[in-house]
Amino acid sequence: MKNLWRKNTVKAFAMGLALAASVAMPLHAEAAEEQANAEQSAENPANTQGVYSFVSDYDYGMLCPYKPVGVISASQLYGDDRKGDVLIFENEEYNIKHAWVVLVDAFDDKAVPDFNQINEKDAETYLEKLMHSSGYEGISLINITKDNRAVFGITAKEVEIDTDGDGVMDTKAVAETQEAVAFFRTSKGKRIAMHLIDNPVLRKESVSAFQFGASTLRDIDSQALKKAAAEEVKQQEKK
Numbered sequence: 001m002k003n004l005w006r007k008n009t010v011k012a013f014a015m016g017l018a019l020a021a022s023v024a025m026p027l028h029a030e031a032a033e034e035q036a037n038a039e040q041s042a043e044n045p046a047n048t049q050g051v052y053s054f055v056s057d058y059d060y061g062m063l064c065p066y067k068p069v070g071v072i073s074a075s076q077l078y079g080d081d082r083k084g085d086v087l088i089f090e091n092e093e094y095n096i097k098h099a100w101v102v103l104v105d106a107f108d109d110k111a112v113p114d115f116n117q118i119n120e121k122d123a124e125t126y127l128e129k130l131m132h133s134s135g136y137e138g139i140s141l142i143n144i145t146k147d148n149r150a151v152f153g154i155t156a157k158e159v160e161i162d163t164d165g166d167g168v169m170d171t172k173a174v175a176e177t178q179e180a181v182a183f184f185r186t187s188k189g190k191r192i193a194m195h196l197i198d199n200p201v202l203r204k205e206s207v208s209a210f211q212f213g214a215s216t217l218r219d220i221d222s223q224a225l226k227k228a229a230a231e232e233v234k235q236q237e238k239k
Helices: 010-020 029-036 038-043 074-078 120-134 204-216 222-238
Strands: 052-055 060-064 070-073 083-092 095-104 136-145 148-155 158-161 171-174 179-185 191-198
Touching (some): 052 222, 060 204, 070 074, 074 083, 074 095, 120 148, 136 179, 136 204, 191 204
Antiparallel strands (some): 179 191
């Protein structure tokens, strides 16, 4: 399948093509050891070492390269109708510099095809429409695990705008920042969209860690895990 990347932005092309062409999990070197145990660790976050295991009240778990400095509700950033979490890794007061946004129920199930079942022709048609309608610099369908595929894209630095509503793009707007985006379904059908915030510019290592995190996201029973963790603490206190 061809990768869809705008030819007029060499930097985004190089980053995007290298990442999107990777099969399974494109990881930075430091995460290579974690890859082999990612699935087991994400299903049982309490047993993970070397990375931070995040457990969400929205019944998903995932691995992070290190513990976030804070976690806020996605509704605080995107509005009350959005469900999910914002994992903040770096900030300057109220300015978020580096974060992962994880949205659940993020897209219409009927409007978005099954990425694991779609054929190549239909996938290319879908990606082309999505790229032109949503302002991506580049977009591809990639494997985030051997059994699950996701749409991965980088938002455009320059966006064409129709200022007078005549259907003709007549000017360009320059975005202050770019984001990496991935959306996919979990094994239990959760509709996940992840956004990488990395200001002022997207860094290659941040994108690799972001994709690694997406590859480890699993459905969990968060209340059961918290109950088990609390029970373990009680048992430790009795010793």
